Amino acid sequence: MATDIVLSVAGLAKSFGGLKAVQGVDFEVEKGAIVGLIGPNGAGKTTTFNMIAGELPPSAGKIILLGEDITGQRTDMLYHKGLMRTFQLSHEYARMTALENLAVAAPDQTGEAIFASWFAGGKVRAREAEVLDLARDTLEFLGLTHVADELAGNLSGGQKKLLEIGRTMMNDSKVVLLDEPGAGVNPTLMRKVAEMIEQLNQERGYTFCIIEHDMDMIARLCGKVVVLAEGKVLMEGTMDEVRNDERVIDAYFGGEVV
Numbered sequence: 001m002a003t004d005i006v007l008s009v010a011g012l013a014k015s016f017g018g019l020k021a022v023q024g025v026d027f028e029v030e031k032g033a034i035v036g037l038i039g040p041n042g043a044g045k046t047t048t049f050n051m052i053a054g055e056l057p058p059s060a061g062k063i064i065l066l067g068e069d070i071t072g073q074r075t076d077m078l079y080h081k082g083l084m085r086t087f088q089l090s091h092e093y094a095r096m097t098a099l100e101n102l103a104v105a106a107p108d109q110t111g112e113a114i115f116a117s118w119f120a121g122g123k124v125r126a127r128e129a130e131v132l133d134l135a136r137d138t139l140e141f142l143g144l145t146h147v148a149d150e151l152a153g154n155l156s157g158g159q160k161k162l163l164e165i166g167r168t169m170m171n172d173s174k175v176v177l178l179d180e181p182g183a184g185v186n187p188t189l190m191r192k193v194a195e196m197i198e199q200l201n202q203e204r205g206y207t208f209c210i211i212e213h214d215m216d217m218i219a220r221l222c223g224k225v226v227v228l229a230e231g232k233v234l235m236e237g238t239m240d241e242v243r244n245d246e247r248v249i250d251a252y253f254g255g256e257v258v
């Protein structure tokens with residue numbers, strides 16, 4: 001395998017009873033790339049993410065992260081290997097503040113999630129002070145400093161999306177799977193989310209794989225787009241190639257020009 005491939009899936013498949021949700025999917029994500037994973041509802045995109053992120057065991061196939069076979073490894077193991085995902089519906093801790101939500105996403109010095117020890121009492125350790133500093137810096141990067149002490153449950157949908165991206169920054173994740181970062185976000189915030197992704201990609205070297213239904217966002221961000229339909233890769237190419245492909249127009253866009 002070429003060294004510049006950070007993530008690859010080969011023959012990835014998942015069945016739920018008799019339903020073949022994902023049927024032998026292959027694609028590669030190059031280091032420093034932003035790859036789009038698109039397709040109509042029910043195409044198998046989230047199921048593919050769930051398998052890569054260790055939430056669902058594949059029925060068949062292989063997942064290679066940074067040269068290592070990670071097929072079937074759990075989410076927490078992958079977290080320590082620098083792979084994180086965000087969710088279509090944000091997964092914030094509603095009764096914790098925005099700052100605390102980021103702090104608990106950081107690993108502690110031993111590499112364990114800091115969450116377990118966070119509220120254990122005792123004096124604040126040096127690492128916790130460090131984590132709080134990083135959480136504050138991350139909030140500043142996200143433009144969320146003004147809501148640092150607000151309960152995460154009270155944030156807007158868009159602010160919660162930004163917080164999700166912030167969680168991946170607390171672990172300095174190098175490979176990030178974003179599941180619909182634009183869903184439920186207003187156009188202004190959508191541009192901001194796209195800017196954050198570009199900044200993390202260009203300035204911090206993060207590699208992204210993004211599921212998104214907003215084609216403008218995909219066109220803006222992604223060099224390569226992988227199109228799934230009925231659990232299979234229909235094609236991959238640039239957004240221009242994808243837009244003009246008859247199979248994609250038929251399968252994904254119902255015959256209408258994108």
Ligand SMILES: Nc1ncnc2c1ncn2[C@@H]1O[C@H](COP(=O)(O)OP(=O)(O)OP(=O)(O)O)[C@@H](O)[C@H]1O
Nearest residue numbers: 016019020021039040041042043044045046047048
């Ligand atoms: N846990 C599950 N049990 C049974 N069927 C499932 C399960 N998860 C997904 N499916 C089915 O697998 C297929 C693929 O679903 P998936 O969520 O991966 O699609 P998707 O491309 O992400 O769709 P969307 O764009 O609507 O989010 C669908 O038919 C869905 O109903």
